[in-house]
Amino acid sequence: MKKLIVFLYGIIAYVVFLVAFLYAIGFVGNFIVPKTIDSGVGISVTQALLFDSLLLGLFAIQHSVMARPAFKKWWTNIIPSAIERSTYVLLSSLILVLLYWQWQPITSVVWKTENKTAVTILNAVYFFGWLIVFLSTFMINHFELFGLKQIFENLLSRQKQVQHPVLKMIFFYQIVRHPIMLGFIIAFWATPVMTMGHLIFAITTTLYILIAIKFLEEKDLRKIHGQEYEEYQKKVPMIVPFTGKGTR
Numbered sequence: 001m002k003k004l005i006v007f008l009y010g011i012i013a014y015v016v017f018l019v020a021f022l023y024a025i026g027f028v029g030n031f032i033v034p035k036t037i038d039s040g041v042g043i044s045v046t047q048a049l050l051f052d053s054l055l056l057g058l059f060a061i062q063h064s065v066m067a068r069p070a071f072k073k074w075w076t077n078i079i080p081s082a083i084e085r086s087t088y089v090l091l092s093s094l095i096l097v098l099l100y101w102q103w104q105p106i107t108s109v110v111w112k113t114e115n116k117t118a119v120t121i122l123n124a125v126y127f128f129g130w131l132i133v134f135l136s137t138f139m140i141n142h143f144e145l146f147g148l149k150q151i152f153e154n155l156l157s158r159q160k161q162v163q164h165p166v167l168k169m170i171f172f173y174q175i176v177r178h179p180i181m182l183g184f185i186i187a188f189w190a191t192p193v194m195t196m197g198h199l200i201f202a203i204t205t206t207l208y209i210l211i212a213i214k215f216l217e218e219k220d221l222r223k224i225h226g227q228e229y230e231e232y233q234k235k236v237p238m239i240v241p242f243t244g245k246g247t248r
């Protein structure tokens, strides 16, 4: 019974993630969904900045803290390890829902193009960014990244072996070390109409991504994979494709 509850919890977490992910495409791109990055009742710029910084800060803190190995070690003394990843995914997705709901637009236009070709290209680049994100998750392990593998193994009572994580260096991971983050950055910047609110979102998230991968994720990856990761860093650039050999 407990295993079934754990399994259902993981499935719900995954469904919430899928909805939040799909909504993000509409939210950032101002497509289809009811509330987007540029919609909503305008409040003063100062108030909007305060609100939006708090929302982005909340996401950054949750993401940075809960992804650290030391936190996971402590946390899995409290919750079953089978749902550690699902809980992370669920909380991240719920914070995103809060962000979509409470995001305060600042609609002054910073740049805009009405040229049809430019609009088409920018929209194509936008969707290409999201496609890179989605495909890259399968290149490392989509099902493990979103907690599904863990809840399936738990349901099937598979003997939990302590498996050393595998470093993936295939497909997009041969071009850059962080294709998922590259995809996000592309999607956040590619727009035919850049408003002040959208620009602040793009700058803040890009800075957070760069700092988090350099000082948090790669530090963990070097600890986990040791020399293998250091060799990978020498061969493959961090986030800008085709910029020669990688650097730390």
Ligand SMILES: C[S@@+](CC[C@H](N)C(=O)[O-])C[C@H]1O[C@@H](n2cnc3c(N)ncnc32)[C@H](O)[C@@H]1O
Binding pocket: 136, 140, 145, 166, 167, 168, 169, 173, 177, 178, 179, 180, 181, 182, 213, 217, 221
């Ligand atoms: C949200 S994913 C982002 C991965 C990567 N930063 C990217 O942008 O494509 C974070 C998880 O991927 C894992 N990870 C990062 N690079 C990896 C690689 N090359 N192979 C396997 N796992 C990786 C990290 O340990 C972390 O658990």
